[in-house]
Amino acid sequence: MEIRDLIRQMGKKAREASRKVASLPTSVKNDVLLQVAEELEKQKAELQAANQKDLEAAKERGLSKALIDRLTLSDKVISGMAQGLREVAALADPVGEVVKMWTRPNGLWVGRMRIPLGVIAMIYESRPNVTIDAAGLCFKSGNAVILRGGSEAIHSNLALAKIFAAALEAVKAPPEAVQVVPTTDRAAVNELLKLEDYIDLIIPRGGEGLIRFVAENSRIPVLKHYKGVCHVYVDREADLEMARRICLNAKIQRPGVCNAMETMLVHQAVAEAFLPAVAEDFRAAGVELRGCPRTKALVPWAKEATEADWEAEYLDLILAVRVVSSLEEALDHIARYGSNHTEAIVSRDYSRAMRFLKEVDASLVLINASTRFNDGGQLGLGAEIGISTTKLHAYGPMSLEELTTTKFIAFGDGQIRQ
Amino acid sequence: MEIRDLIRQMGKKAREASRKVASLPTSVKNDVLLQVAEELEKQKAELQAANQKDLEAAKERGLSKALIDRLTLSDKVISGMAQGLREVAALADPVGEVVKMWTRPNGLWVGRMRIPLGVIAMIYESRPNVTIDAAGLCFKSGNAVILRGGSEAIHSNLALAKIFAAALEAVKAPPEAVQVVPTTDRAAVNELLKLEDYIDLIIPRGGEGLIRFVAENSRIPVLKHYKGVCHVYVDREADLEMARRICLNAKIQRPGVCNAMETMLVHQAVAEAFLPAVAEDFRAAGVELRGCPRTKALVPWAKEATEADWEAEYLDLILAVRVVSSLEEALDHIARYGSNHTEAIVSRDYSRAMRFLKEVDASLVLINASTRFNDGGQLGLGAEIGISTTKLHAYGPMSLEELTTTKFIAFGDGQIRQ
Structure with a gap:
């Protein structure tokens, strides 16, 4: 036939x-x-x-x-x-x-x-x-x-x-x-x-x-679903120890999958307290960092990030890092470079966390948890046939x-x- | 530009x-x-x-x-x-x-x-x-x-x-x-x-x-949504007076719209009691009937229906009529010629009505009511931007x-x- x-x-x-x-x-x-x-x-x-x-x-x-x-x-x-x-x-x-x-x-x-x-x-x-x-x-x-x-x-x-x-x-x-x-x-x-x-x-x-x-x-x-360019945003009001655990988990627990973190955004007010220490953890885990100029000022061994890094789905032990001046800048960055897959904020501040939850357009938005939970089994749906990043019919x-x-x-x- | x-x-x-x-x-x-x-x-x-x-x-x-x-x-x-x-x-x-x-x-x-x-x-x-x-x-x-x-x-x-x-x-x-x-x-x-x-x-x-x-x-x-080829099936167990009111309403109340009835299916057990009388009502309302051979035997003045009539969305004062031998034959007819828009059964029998409701694949399936209710306002949604007859995202x-x-x-x- x-x-x-x-x-x-x-x-x-x-x-x-x-x-x-x-x-x-x-x-x-x-x-x-x-x-x-x-x-x-x-x-x-x-x-x-x-x-x-x-x-x-x-x-x-x-x-x-x-x-x-x-x-x-x-x-x-x-x-x-x-x-x-x-x-x-x-x-x-x-x-x-x-x-x-x-x-x-x-x-x-x-x-x-x-x-x-x-x-x-x-x-x-x-x-x-x-x-x-x-x-x-x-x-x-x-x-x-x-x-x-x-x-x-x-x-x-x-x-x-x-x-x-x-x-x-x-x-x-x-x-x-x-x-x-x-x-x-x-x-x-x-x-x-x-x-x-x-x-x-x-x-x-x-x-x-x-x-x-x-x-x-x-x-x-x-x-x-095309790709997962997922972010964790570490807010000015983040519990930095929690942020550290979440960022490490989001990047390292299984780097080759679509819900792994690809870019970490850090509020400038906590960059100095947070970045150098977490960078050491990443280095110990074999993760290559690619940072914006402000990141490089705090983590001199990080490579310099180019425009392509903000768009990259590495699926590998590589992480782009950017220091942002405000929550708005983080939201803008995600709106521009995110892939509508999974986005997380770490913050103790109620209204900042709620604003992130409401305004970010992604199939899963998390407060104070790892991006790795975007999975049918993990979210309690039982099993999954895939993750949709387009909005018609199913999103997530x-x-x-x-x-x-x-x-x-x-x-x-x-x-x-x- | x-x-x-x-x-x-x-x-x-x-x-x-x-x-x-x-x-x-x-x-x-x-x-x-x-x-x-x-x-x-x-x-x-x-x-x-x-x-x-x-x-x-x-x-x-x-x-x-x-x-x-x-x-x-x-x-x-x-x-x-x-x-x-x-x-x-x-x-x-x-x-x-x-x-x-x-x-x-x-x-x-x-x-x-x-x-x-x-x-x-x-x-x-x-x-x-x-x-x-x-x-x-x-x-x-x-x-x-x-x-x-x-x-x-x-x-x-x-x-x-x-x-x-x-x-x-x-x-x-x-x-x-x-x-x-x-x-x-x-x-x-x-x-x-x-x-x-x-x-x-x-x-x-x-x-x-x-x-x-x-x-x-x-x-x-x-x-x-391409078209509405909507049926009313008058079951063996129909309340014939109710069936008459529903069929007339479904055809005549506004014939030029997608949720108007285009084909009436009548169970053979009630065809003789139902068809000649309702045909007179339709004739009085100026509706042209196009019937199968068994319809024509009961309503001699009806035109003979061809295959094209079962597929037609007349949007006009024309109605195709078919006598069926069983509920199964009605379901098969609808599965073959229906447009997944609106389908109705008239029956007093619980299990036959429920079977129709469950098995018919249409954006709205009704028991004992007119097809004309397939409309956002009529169903209580407030307003509508259209009726979808494809199943992804929205159906109806x-x-x-x-x-x-x-x-x-x-x-x-x-x-x-x-």
Whole structure:
């Protein structure tokens, strides 16, 4: 079959399946998730055999060790996927939740009820465990899903999808509710992006190049996040010991992720008391500092920051540091260079902290806590399928609720419009 | 200035203004709305003089009487706009509402707070009162707005925008919070659709052609609604007198709007008791019926329906009628031909009504009430900027809440991630 027909066919089947999945009882959905979890562990040998094909191809193509690590379905990764599905099964089903109900003067009883989005397409790179994580969240929220993973993981992804399909068939649910694109041909992505009649939402996950390509070429709504240029602002009124702990945690605890701090802003009134000491901590942790002139005056060994540093998402042990003259200057800096991801203030002053909370435009704004909490699990949503830094539909971590929408419902007893 | 630079400049200014508008106190926003309302009435003569230029140009170009009516800023239209603004001023401010808050095991207190979307661009046709209605809703919800109306209303729209700008300046709010594109050049629309750095949401309102053009060419998220092919399903267990009243109201009360009924589905068990009588009512009201063979057997004077009739949005005194053998057949018909707009069932049977409510995928699903209630005002949202039939972000009438999003907020006392 030609790619175009293959992908259209998948879209059509996903659309049909979505109608059935939307009204599956919660208990049946949970049974499927638990069954998949069990089979992942039971069929570990088969999965790892499929994964081996991908790993061998990757080695032949000379992929880096880091990429090969990400590609590997180790025992730990497999039990992690199973555990993830059990956690999703334990989460409340968002479908059918009535968010609000009210009565109109004519007696019409009106409400908003959560329903699945329909069909979600996920386009991602590398890690095959995303296949199971995304399938679990989409299915639990009543959606059908089309998964397009990296070409280097094709055998692993197809083996994982087979297990999901079998569990769906066992409860007489349509196996097309979870489909993996069975070709590595890049044309498949272009075809997916055109299926506006069948697909309701596209979620790309991966490098900025992939995300930009999807955003620019899709006719279907896209939920995306480009990068995380996150700041911690140490206010004039900060508890400096707390600021030290938060800044170190935000930078060092896991520097390679999107919610790590990339720029530290320090109010001039506390710069002298705070910067030289915390700089030593950073140096001890192997962090390279790139500072503004006022930072360099206090931390002579810091490199000089250029304009590019204020825009950088290092994802590494590098930190830009800037001394600001006021809270306003910190707010302006964040408005200009921030990426609407995660922003934190450290302050003991009520009105300054509240002003920061209200005025900063980011998917998560924190007072006196580390930026590293911007994560579905950490915020208490249970699990996440990604973090949106655009404002339509979802802003911040996306979990089950964000994979639904609401429809209006109305209970009448014969009302007609006057 | 070239169009491209002009539009980019407007986008940049709107973005700057949006930051200020986002944190305006509710009382200031309401003062602006009430001030504009007052000035609209005070400056009626000037407005009508500007409108006269548009009307003369329209007559020269030979526009239809219906279009010229829509274009006219009559006394009634002007006081309607003023009244609309007063109603929006009276609505609760969605900005700052905290939708939910919860505490994490580590003591972090997490919530979701409503914030404006940022900058909204509205692209619409004809009626100049949309300029004021849209500006009022966008401004009250803390957004900046760029308005691009029909070229035939350019003088009216600019005069209306001038009044809004003056009211903004009077409270020292940025006048660029409400801007009307000052050119009728079509290239302006193309430029607007590219400003993804400055505009957060595009709302097109008008004919299907305009909406498709915007949806296909925009790099910015679009909230849209193509058409309303709405059904009333008269169930086997319907109260036939109630069904009659609802069907007549849904078709006749205002046939030219998107929430009017276009196809009536009747269960075969009640077809004989229901159809001939209601057909007479429709005939008396001047409604042309187009029926399936079973309908024609009962209503011989009905025209024969073709496949195209099941897909038609007549917006006229024409009704497609189909007899179905079961609730399932009705659900299938709606899933196939419906436009996800408004669907209603008339039934006294609890489980059949609930099944319809849950399974039908439409922005509003009603039990025992007319489809004509799918409207922001009628459902109790206060006012609306349009009805979305796509599921991302908003599904159904869009009012103040739908012009906002939520950001996560977190109150800590030194939490760091383990």
